[in-house]
Amino acid sequence: MSTEVMDLSAVPETWTRRHLLDVESLSAEEIHVILDSAVAFKESTANCTQKMPLLTGRTCANLFFEPSTRTRTSFSLAARRLGADTIDFSSTGSSLSKGETFIDTAKNIEAMGVDVVIVRHRTPGTAELLAENLRCSVINAGDGAHEHPTQGLLDILSIRERRGQIAGLTVALVGDIAHSRTARSNIWGLKKLGAHVIVCGPSTLVSPRWAELGVEVSNDLDAIIPRCDVLNLLRIQFERQSTRPFPSVREYAHLYAMNHERLARAKRDILILAPGPINRGVEITPDVADGPHSAILEQVTNGLAVRMAVLWLILGGNS
Amino acid sequence: MNVRANRPLLIEGGRVIDPSQGMDRITNLLVEDGRIVAYDAISTGDQEVLDASDKIVAPGLIDMHVHLREPGREEDETIRTGTAAAVAGGFTSIACIPNTEPPIDTQATVEFIRHQAVLADQCNVFVVACVSKNREGKELAELGQLVQAGAVAFSDDGAPVYDAELMRRALEYCRMFDKPILNHAEVRELTQGGVMHEGLVSLVLGLPGMPSVAEDVMASRDIALADATGGRIHMMHVSSVGSVDLIRRAKGRGVRVTTEVCPHHFTLTDDSLRSFDSNFKMSPPLRSQKHVNACIAGLADGTIDVICTDHAPHALEKKMRELDQAPFGIVGLETALGLVVTRLIEPGHLDWPAALAKMTINPARILGINKGTLAIGADADITVIDPTVRWTVDPTKFRSKSRNTPFAGWKLQGRADSVIVGGRIKYQAPAEAAEQGRRPARAR
Incomplete structure (x- = not known):
């Protein structure tokens, strides 16, 4: 972690990207640039909500083809705090419904003169598809079960803030790994920064093949809890499951919900994250979610800082 | 000229x-x-x-698995353009697959295709007709009359013949005409929503997978039914270690089973999907290297009888979509021969006679057509x-x-x-x- 707050007068030379499509292709250095910038934004805006006019005259388009509250709001607010204009396009139905393709929709929005498109879509690869077909910058705000880079980065920032560094920590991602874009972005980012990553959940949602990527695989939360520095509790994505991968929610909660009994067996300084929205009583009991180990609300605050950092890095350097 | x-x-x-x-x-x-x-x-x-x-x-090349799209989807291909592509790829005969709109399940449609092929005047077109009426998988099409109209084989490709009883009856019935059933082997419950091979790459990309076992389970059923009925089953576009192995063993004990492989299944892996390019989306999907190796080994030891293209044209606007919205399939007529030479013959997996057999006399024998030879x-x-x-x-x-x-x-x-x-x-x-x-x- 940098001891000095980053200078926000110019985008660092180490940042050369026009898009943020995934964490998998970022270097550890690039991740640190984003996190350090986020810290700088957080400190600059900590005591006031005054705007920082770094992106005045720029326009950010939210292109959300899947329901979202916090990510879309967070990106909008981040853009406005930087002085940029925002436009919102939401379509929960298929873009096919009016016969227009997803790419055409995006091109139409781009033609209104936007500098960056922030896209969420149920299909993996859609951010990549837009990056190839649009001239403006593209930020992936979640593509199916593939990646959700700003969520992964804000989770990592929340860990770094509390624990000082990532290297050497044991971080378990618990739950629906199969359908979680947040899990994938976390796995890449945490590994690049030197954490030991465990994926834990029912065997139908946690492929043993993660081991081939250097990730520890577990189906037994109780067995790994005592070793973990951080638990990141992922939401069960009922909407992405074509067949139910476990017998009942009740059984899932019995085996994998983070409750005070399990907390009692964890390290005293264990940090608990949950990228919202959370299913209270399924992945996490309310006492744990609202308890002192939980960083759930810090995650939301850090989300805003990370998104300001990403927008600034992507748009601030190529004016 | x-x-x-x-x-x-x-x-x-x-x-x-x-x-x-x-x-x-x-x-x-x-x-x-x-x-x-x-x-x-x-x-x-x-x-x-x-x-x-x-x-x-060489004897004129034969591609026994071509989607000509006409009638019904002329925006993708017509009999004229498809046969023109065929000759440019070196093919003098092709067999067209009946998943058209309407599907080729009546004498009239068979005759329409044959007539259009004559008008196009490019290459010979042999018609594969539907196993089931309207390709619905419920009841047999009028196979005898379709044979009289010139159908050389039967297939519901695009979809498997799902009902085991229907497949059994089709195999039994076709014994009378000595015609093969060409089946697309896929257990749909296992591939539901899938867009690519299920493996390490699908895991990383978060894309829904189509496990190879979905092919193996259906291949196993078809072999058992062919064995039980004495009918001829031809497994379309094999792509998995399991199905190649099942076919190898079935042939060893005399089951009347034949099979084919497409160039993309011996040249490309699921790693290509990292580009999220829908031109790498086909069914069966591109699989991992061990499956590619199994296809090459099956070609080399004769388990795989035929090289075909599964030429599946789709207009650009259909493929330029999100990966789950884009249709399965790629064109293949104009690249197949080059891929066979470059990826099978040059590296020494097959010599010229072996490779050409799989593109000439072998498909001719499976379809029972008087082609694929330069005999006097x-x-x-x-x-x-x-x-x-x-x-x-x-x-x-x-x-x-x-x-x-x-x-x-x-x-x-x-x-x-x-x-x-x-x-x-x-x-x-x-x-x-x-x-x-x-x-x-x-x-x-």
Whole structure:
């Protein structure tokens, strides 16, 4: 972690990207640039909500083809705090419904003169598809079960803030790994920064093949809890499951919900994250979610800082 | 250039490889009145002469798995454009698959296809008709009448014949006509929503997977049914370690099973999907390297009888979509031969006679058609191949109406130089393509 707050007068030379499509292709250095910038934004805006006019005259388009509250709001607010204009396009139905393709929709929005498109879509690869077909910058705000880079980065920032560094920590991602874009972005980012990553959940949602990527695989939360520095509790994505991968929610909660009994067996300084929205009583009991180990609300605050950092890095350097 | 049917054509100095006769030698081949009439023929001066020196003279290539899309989806391909693409790829005969709109399940539709093919006047088109009425998988189509109309085989491809009882009856019934059932082996419950092979790459990309076991389970059922009924099953586009192995063992104990593989399944892996490009989306999906290796091993040991393309044209606007919205399939007619030469023959997996057998006499025998041979008296369907020419795949030059290929920009070796159908030259490679990167001609 940098001891000095980053200078926000110019985008660092180490940042050369026009898009943020995934964490998998970022270097550890690039991740640190984003996190350090986020810290700088957080400190600059900590005591006031005054705007920082770094992106005045720029326009950010939210292109959300899947329901979202916090990510879309967070990106909008981040853009406005930087002085940029925002436009919102939401379509929960298929873009096919009016016969227009997803790419055409995006091109139409781009033609209104936007500098960056922030896209969420149920299909993996859609951010990549837009990056190839649009001239403006593209930020992936979640593509199916593939990646959700700003969520992964804000989770990592929340860990770094509390624990000082990532290297050497044991971080378990618990739950629906199969359908979680947040899990994938976390796995890449945490590994690049030197954490030991465990994926834990029912065997139908946690492929043993993660081991081939250097990730520890577990189906037994109780067995790994005592070793973990951080638990990141992922939401069960009922909407992405074509067949139910476990017998009942009740059984899932019995085996994998983070409750005070399990907390009692964890390290005293264990940090608990949950990228919202959370299913209270399924992945996490309310006492744990609202308890002192939980960083759930810090995650939301850090989300805003990370998104300001990403927008600034992507748009601030190529004016 | 068209040669008048009554003027003899002398194909001079080529290496004639005809697996149907076990022939591989340099000779002159004489064609007259649309038939092969003589070997070791001498120029008499009143013949049309085709110089085939440094070329391979093969029986006209056969692709037994082509989606011509007509009737119903003429925006993707027509019988005219599809057959034009076929001859440009070196094919003199193709079998078209009946998942058209309407599907080919009546005599009238079979006759429509055959008539359009005659009008297109490019290559021979053999019709594969539906196993079930309206391709719904519920009751048998009128297979006997379809045979009378000229159908050479039956398939519900696009979908498997799902009902085991229907498959059993189809196999039993077709014994009467000695026609094969071509099945797309896939257990749908296991591939529901899938867009790519289930493996490490799908795990990383978060894309829903289609596990290879979905193919293996259906292949196993079909082999058991063929064994029980004595019918002929032809497993379409095998792509998995499991199904190649099942077929190998079934053949070993005498089950009447044959199979085919597509060039993309012996050249590409699921790693290509990292680009999220829908031109890598097909069914069965591109699998991992061990499955590719199994396909190559199956070709080499004879388990896999046929190389086919599963030519599946889709208009650009359909493929330029989110990966889950884009349709499965790629075009293949104009790249298949180059891929066979570059990826099977040059690396030594197959020699020329073995490779050509899988594109000539083997599919002819499976379909029961009088093609795939250069025996005296046979139809003069001949593909003259330039085995050394190097060329770059340029989809904008395709004769197919669609451009959905994953091989754009690939540098390939070997392509059709001249294609003769019924004694008439239907295709000659453009001169610039033949000159590009060509090796010095061998002294004669």
